Amino acid sequence: MLIDNVTLKVKAGAGGTGVVRWRREKGIPYGGPAGGDGGKGGDVYFRVIRDIQALSVYKHKQEWDAKEGEAGQKRSMHGGNAEDLYLQVPLGAVIYNREYDKTYECLEEGDFVVLRGGKGGLGNEQFKTATNRAPEEFTKGERGEFATFDIELKLIADVGLIGLPNAGKSSLLNALTRAGAKIGDYAFTTLEPNLGAYFSYVLADIPGLIEGASEGKGLGHKFLRHITRTRVLVHLVSAENEEVGKVYTTIREELGKYDAELLNREEIIVLSKIDTINEKEIKAKVKELEKASKNKNIVTLSLYEDKTVKEFGDGLVQLLAGSQ
Numbered sequence: 001m002l003i004d005n006v007t008l009k010v011k012a013g014a015g016g017t018g019v020v021r022w023r024r025e026k027g028i029p030y031g032g033p034a035g036g037d038g039g040k041g042g043d044v045y046f047r048v049i050r051d052i053q054a055l056s057v058y059k060h061k062q063e064w065d066a067k068e069g070e071a072g073q074k075r076s077m078h079g080g081n082a083e084d085l086y087l088q089v090p091l092g093a094v095i096y097n098r099e100y101d102k103t104y105e106c107l108e109e110g111d112f113v114v115l116r117g118g119k120g121g122l123g124n125e126q127f128k129t130a131t132n133r134a135p136e137e138f139t140k141g142e143r144g145e146f147a148t149f150d151i152e153l154k155l156i157a158d159v160g161l162i163g164l165p166n167a168g169k170s171s172l173l174n175a176l177t178r179a180g181a182k183i184g185d186y187a188f189t190t191l192e193p194n195l196g197a198y199f200s201y202v203l204a205d206i207p208g209l210i211e212g213a214s215e216g217k218g219l220g221h222k223f224l225r226h227i228t229r230t231r232v233l234v235h236l237v238s239a240e241n242e243e244v245g246k247v248y249t250t251i252r253e254e255l256g257k258y259d260a261e262l263l264n265r266e267e268i269i270v271l272s273k274i275d276t277i278n279e280k281e282i283k284a285k286v287k288e289l290e291k292a293s294k295n296k297n298i299v300t301l302s303l304y305e306d307k308t309v310k311e312f313g314d315g316l317v318q319l320l321a322g323s324q
């Protein structure tokens with residue numbers, strides 16, 4: 001199961017406590033204060049990695065604490081600073097810090113700090129004054145910062161494949177890339193997004209959408225957010241549908257209800273599985289799609305006709321290269 005949504009409660013480390021110690025050396029009967037300061041608590045970083053499964057480590061553990069700094073030591077020695085905590089997140093994650101009402105978009109690999117560990121406390125040596133040569137005072141370490149983070153994955157893909165269940169989305173992804181997505185002659189074969197690389201572009205295949213998807217029907221709505229960042233949408237309509245125009249419009253309506261901006265996204269409309277109908281029917285269905293899409297260009301495709309797959313691929317790359 002792809003984990004694409006988690007809430008974590010996270011604490012940076014507290015500072016180590018300062019201590020009360022006394023100098024004890026041969027020949028010096030009453031040594032002065034020698035309690036060291038505590039070390040700093042661990043900071044918390046997010047580490048952005050290129051792995052869409054990165055959130056799986058949080059499935060069974062949602063509370064994370066960085067370590068405390070070490071307590072101060074005798075002979076005025078400072079306690080050690082604690083190690084920092086690194087929490088991995090996938091490229092494309094959007095992280096919301098509820099405490100600070102702050103959002104981070106993880107658009108490149110690397111680390112960034114989100115919570116600071118507490119400072120170490122002071123040892124009694126720090127309290128020595130001209131009038132108080134034997135201070136018993138010390139301070140505890142500061143608390144580390146803490147926050148609750150809502151983390152959501154939005155895939156960063158160039159192309160999103162959309163359409164009704166069974167339109168042939170995963171099959172097309174497999175024909176173009178080595179994604180090896182599961183294919184089936186039934187609806188909702190795809191249960192979570194598949195990614196594949198086509199030349200230098202990333203294609204995302206999501207579960208099929210149905211009417212009502214934007215309100216939560218079927219599976220697709222949960223994954224609609226993954227296409228919000230794509231540059232191009234490839235909208236597949238299977239030639240097996242009687243009313244292809246209506247199918248096209250239904251999916252467009254769902255997209256619009258989810259996010260109106262998706263309707264302005266660059267789009268390639270594909271009449272898929274054209275091997276299942278004859279030439280005359282193909283022409284009629286292309287016409288119907290042209291009408292429904294207000295005269296957009298319609299690409300026809302069958303996975304059993306290599307030429308059509310190649311033409312589609314070439315057109316896609318051209319569009320992507322041109323829209324950069």
Ligand SMILES: Nc1nc2c(ncn2[C@@H]2O[C@H](COP(=O)(O)OP(=O)(O)OP(=O)(O)O)[C@@H](O)[C@H]2O)c(=O)[nH]1
Pocket residue numbers: 163164165166167168169170171172182183184185186187188189190191206207208209272273274275276301302303304
């Ligand atoms: N005849 C024919 N069948 C195809 C073609 N492309 C895909 N199929 C078949 O259509 C069925 C559905 O294909 P999928 O790729 O799983 O469809 P999908 O759109 O990913 O479906 P969901 O994951 O359920 O949304 C499978 O049985 C495929 O073999 C095609 O060009 N021609």
Ligand SMILES: [Mg+2]
Pocket residue numbers: 169170171182183189190205206207208
């Ligand atoms: Mg599929």
